[in-house]
Amino acid sequence: MDDKLLSDILLAEREIRLQIEALEQQTAERLEKLHRELTRMLDDESGKLQAELEQAQARTEHSALREADALLAEARAFATQLENLDALELDRVILRHLARILPEGEK
Numbered sequence: 741m742d743d744k745l746l747s748d749i750l751l752a753e754r755e756i757r758l759q760i761e762a763l764e765q766q767t768a769e770r771l772e773k774l775h776r777e778l779t780r781m782l783d784d785e786s787g788k789l790q791a792e793l794e795q796a797q798a799r800t801e802h803s804a805l806r807e808a809d810a811l812l813a814e815a816r817a818f819a820t821q822l823e824n825l826d827a828l829e830l831d832r833v834i835l836r837h838l839a840r841i842l843p844e845g846e847k
Contacts, residue, residue, distance in 0.1 A: 825833065 822830075822833075
């Protein structure tokens with residue numbers, strides 16, 4: 741092979757190798773940039789989901805407290821009604837409940 745042809749082949753091989761290395765470097769940089777972007781997106785989405793979770797927990801807690809307050813108000817109203825019963829009416833209520841509790845033969 742003539743020296744000029746061999747030199748041209750080696751030069752072409754070197755240029756191809758340099759182009760491949762440049763492409764590998766560009767690819768690595770693009771992958772790193774994409775990784776950073778995806779990590780940022782994941783962090784953003786995680787933050788949004790955490791905020792939504794905290795809001796849902798606050799709403800649930802608020803709802804449970806309202807329900808508990810309503811039940812307490814109902815229980816207090818019932819207790820007030822019981823406190824205001826006269827003795828005769830109280831005896832009737834107690835007997836009516838005892839009749840439900842006691843077996844048939846023990847009335």
